[in-house]
Amino acid sequence: MLIIDKQRCTGCGVCIERCPFNALTVVENMAQVDEAVCTLCGACAKQGVCPYEAITLIREKRGKDATPLEAYKNVWVFAEQRKGVIQSVVYELLGKARELAAARGQEVWAILLGHNIGHKAHELIARGADKVIVMEHESLEHFEDGTYSNAIARLCEKYKPEIVLCGATTIGRALIPRVAVQLRTGLTADCTGLHIDGEKGLLVQTRPAFGGNIMARILCPNHRPQMATVRHKVFAEAVADSRRVGEVIKEPFDTRDHFGMSRVVDVVEILEDTVNLTEANIIVSGGRGMKGPENFQLLHDLAKALGGAVGASRAAVDEGWIPYSHQVGQTGKTVNPKVYIACGISGQIQHLVGMQSSDIIVAINKDPEAPMMKIATIGLCGDLFEIVPELIKQLK
Amino acid sequence: MKIIVCIKQVPDTTNVRINPETNTLVREGVESIINPFDCYALEEGVRLKERFGGKVIALSMGPPQAESALREAISLGADEGILLSDRAFAGSDTLATSYALAQAIKKIGGYDIILCGKQAIDGDTAQVGPGIAVHLGLPQITYVRKIEAIEGGKIRAERMNEDGYDVIEAELPVLLTVVKEINEPRIASLKGKMAAKKAVIPVWRAEEVGADVTRVGLEGSPTMVVEIFTPPARPGGRVLHGEPGHIVAEAIAELKRLQVL
Ligand SMILES: Cc1cc2nc3c(=O)[nH]c(=O)nc-3n(C[C@H](O)[C@H](O)[C@H](O)COP(=O)(O)OP(=O)(O)OC[C@H]3O[C@@H](n4cnc5c(N)ncnc54)[C@H](O)[C@@H]3O)c2cc1C
Ligand SMILES: Nc1ncnc2c1ncn2[C@@H]1O[C@H](COP(=O)(O)O)[C@@H](O)[C@H]1O
Numbered sequence: 001m002l003i004i005d006k007q008r009c010t011g012c013g014v015c016i017e018r019c020p021f022n023a024l025t026v027v028e029n030m031a032q033v034d035e036a037v038c039t040l041c042g043a044c045a046k047q048g049v050c051p052y053e054a055i056t057l058i059r060e061k062r063g064k065d066a067t068p069l070e071a072y073k074n075v076w077v078f079a080e081q082r083k084g085v086i087q088s089v090v091y092e093l094l095g096k097a098r099e100l101a102a103a104r105g106q107e108v109w110a111i112l113l114g115h116n117i118g119h120k121a122h123e124l125i126a127r128g129a130d131k132v133i134v135m136e137h138e139s140l141e142h143f144e145d146g147t148y149s150n151a152i153a154r155l156c157e158k159y160k161p162e163i164v165l166c167g168a169t170t171i172g173r174a175l176i177p178r179v180a181v182q183l184r185t186g187l188t189a190d191c192t193g194l195h196i197d198g199e200k201g202l203l204v205q206t207r208p209a210f211g212g213n214i215m216a217r218i219l220c221p222n223h224r225p226q227m228a229t230v231r232h233k234v235f236a237e238a239v240a241d242s243r244r245v246g247e248v249i250k251e252p253f254d255t256r257d258h259f260g261m262s263r264v265v266d267v268v269e270i271l272e273d274t275v276n277l278t279e280a281n282i283i284v285s286g287g288r289g290m291k292g293p294e295n296f297q298l299l300h301d302l303a304k305a306l307g308g309a310v311g312a313s314r315a316a317v318d319e320g321w322i323p324y325s326h327q328v329g330q331t332g333k334t335v336n337p338k339v340y341i342a343c344g345i346s347g348q349i350q351h352l353v354g355m356q357s358s359d360i361i362v363a364i365n366k367d368p369e370a371p372m373m374k375i376a377t378i379g380l381c382g383d384l385f386e387i388v389p390e391l392i393k394q395l396k
Numbered sequence: 397m398k399i400i401v402c403i404k405q406v407p408d409t410t411n412v413r414i415n416p417e418t419n420t421l422v423r424e425g426v427e428s429i430i431n432p433f434d435c436y437a438l439e440e441g442v443r444l445k446e447r448f449g450g451k452v453i454a455l456s457m458g459p460p461q462a463e464s465a466l467r468e469a470i471s472l473g474a475d476e477g478i479l480l481s482d483r484a485f486a487g488s489d490t491l492a493t494s495y496a497l498a499q500a501i502k503k504i505g506g507y508d509i510i511l512c513g514k515q516a517i518d519g520d521t522a523q524v525g526p527g528i529a530v531h532l533g534l535p536q537i538t539y540v541r542k543i544e545a546i547e548g549g550k551i552r553a554e555r556m557n558e559d560g561y562d563v564i565e566a567e568l569p570v571l572l573t574v575v576k577e578i579n580e581p582r583i584a585s586l587k588g589k590m591a592a593k594k595a596v597i598p599v600w601r602a603e604e605v606g607a608d609v610t611r612v613g614l615e616g617s618p619t620m621v622v623e624i625f626t627p628p629a630r631p632g633g634r635v636l637h638g639e640p641g642h643i644v645a646e647a648i649a650e651l652k653r654l655q656v657l
Binding site for chain 2: 001035149174267362
């Protein structure tokens with residue numbers, strides 16, 4: 001509950017600026033909260049915001065009967081595999097997990113589920129896992145939401161990890177919210193930053209909200225495990241070291257965890273002849289400024305000259321100029337190439353959140369004021385239909 | 397067939413802008429809309445009703461003004477709208493929200509299909525749908541891009557993934573979350589608009605859905621937002637103006653200097 005101390009409030013209005021939800025107003029020299037709009041996010045109640053310390057947010061504590069928080073230990077990474085291949089987001093998470101575990105003086109565990117998959121455990125150890133739980137069963141061959149979440153929830157109850165990390169893939173986003181609800185704990189989606197708070201030892205989870213317009217730091221103070229998902233390419237991959245040693249724990253599959261109400265009947269791959277966007281070192285991306293589908297050939301030519309891949313803004317995808325698999329941004333892919341060349345893309349926040357960690361950004365735009373030009377390492381102001389052909393020519 | 401569609405009213409984040417001087421959100425002119433992904437869920441529900449008969453109930457949890465989203469849903473083909481609204485729900489995270497919605501769905505009862513959007517554009521978590529499925533003990537199919545068949549108490553649908561799609565078969569009742577590839581939502585008909593105007597939208601409070609108040613709102617939410625800030629802007633570089641041949645040569649030289657070409 002948000003409480004404004006009427007004795008202290010002077011109606012200065014500082015808090016109004018801090019409210020992301022427009023829930024505060026000043027009426028007759030007194031701050032007022034619109035309870036219907038306020039989400040109790042706490043932005044106004046943070047220390048240092050109200051100069052008169054007139055705003056407090058009261059939170060209830062969790063019941064005392066639960067397992068003590070100290071019983072939970074170690075940082076877990078869900079080792080997502082598809083068709084027996086460990087997904088690279090797992091290696092990225094293992095890298096981050098090592099940092100977190102070091103800060104907590106704990107171990108990194110990888111959780112590997114599948115059918116005939118045990119031989120992959122050493123790859124996880126090489127990438128930083130101290131222990132790997134391997135659970136193999138034919139029921140686990142394909143990802144099945146209910147069976148996987150039952151099995152993982154049971155493992156969490158048995159071993160009590162303090163932190164659980166999972167890739168924000170289509171599988172991860174179907175699986176891990178189920179596990180979190182089964183364990184009745186918190187889960188923070190699509191984190192872009194994870195670190196341990198030095199004082200309290202809590203996992204500080206940073207993530208964009210409102211389409212990337214604001215960032216939020218989120219804690220899960222009174223429940224365990226603390227759970228988070230992270231998108232592919234947000235963190236750097238852990239380097240493999242084949243000399244690393246670790247332990248493999250074989251866990252039998254408990255047939256009670258078999259969830260009989262749904263099953264995978266077919267797996268269909270849609271092959272694309274494009275370079276994998278998320279793995280490319282150079283990306284040439286086009287937006288509404290490309291004017292039409294035929295002009296994307298220009299970008300393919302430039303990408304070819306540079307050995308890169310072609311991306312797009314949502315505007316270009318929505319126009320039907322290029323398939324959705326090329327979309328970069330909040331509702332598309334997150335990319336992190338060495339060079340990102342944005343052609344005719346204004347740089348709205350939803351696009352930027354998917355590419356702004358690129359090492360070098362080159363923007364080509366008629367409008368020098370476009371947001372993309374403002375963040376570009378190199379901005380080329382002018383008509384892309386003159387500049388891109390010139391680029392191709394000079395590169396040859 | 398009884399179909400429940402969960403819709404959330406969200407600020408139109410496309411229009412949210414940052415004031416570069418104060419570094420705060422510019423809120424003027426930001427309207428509330430139905431979460432775009434939920435519009436696809438609603439459309440799919442209405443199409444299922446048109447194919448199999450039955451009815452579509454739109455359900456939303458939110459402040460009193462979320463009623464307008466439910467009226468809009470009715471104008472788009474829903475038969476009824478129910479608003480779950482109570483101060484006790486304020487500050488709910490995805491665990492608490494999915495619990496509250498599941499309680500309301502239990503009260504509605506007799507459902508065959510629950511439809512959700514892939515994610516809400518304000519929070520972008522994609523957690524509420526699977527959460528509801530767990531609370532209700534239902535199978536789920538996420539990222540549905542196509543419903544292939546519904547027959548013999550079973551549904552077969554395509555779940556989109558990074559490499560293509562999986563075909564999943566599940567028993568009814570089932571919870572689906574849908575992606576925008578699934579359909580092209582219609583616009584409101586005149587008849588729909590009339591129905592929306594006349595509709596009575598019941599408001600259910602926590603007590604009426606039998607929600608344990610310690611499991612909703614701030615108290616029932618394990619996660620806690622401790623800070624909200626505007627993302628630091630990436631520092632800019634150089635903008636080159638002039639004749640294309642010139643500026644391209646300069647850019648290439650610069651990229652070589654940065655050792656990326
Ligand atoms: C929930 C939500 C999710 C979203 N997710 C994404 C996402 O994942 N990815 C994404 O990209 N967007 C996303 N968007 C959309 C985003 O807000 C923008 O609308 C979109 O990125 C704009 O695309 P654009 O820059 O290509 O088009 P515009 O904004 O129209 O910009 C076109 C640019 O091209 C320039 N231009 C035009 N002609 C030329 C020329 N001849 N030479 C040089 N320059 C030229 C113009 O100056 C302009 O800057 C999302 C929006 C919402 C609400
Ligand atoms: N308050 C709410 N009321 C109704 N439906 C909701 C609510 N919050 C989330 N949903 C549903 O859950 C989906 C996923 O939301 P989220 O987990 O917040 O990204 C949305 O697309 C809606 O279908």
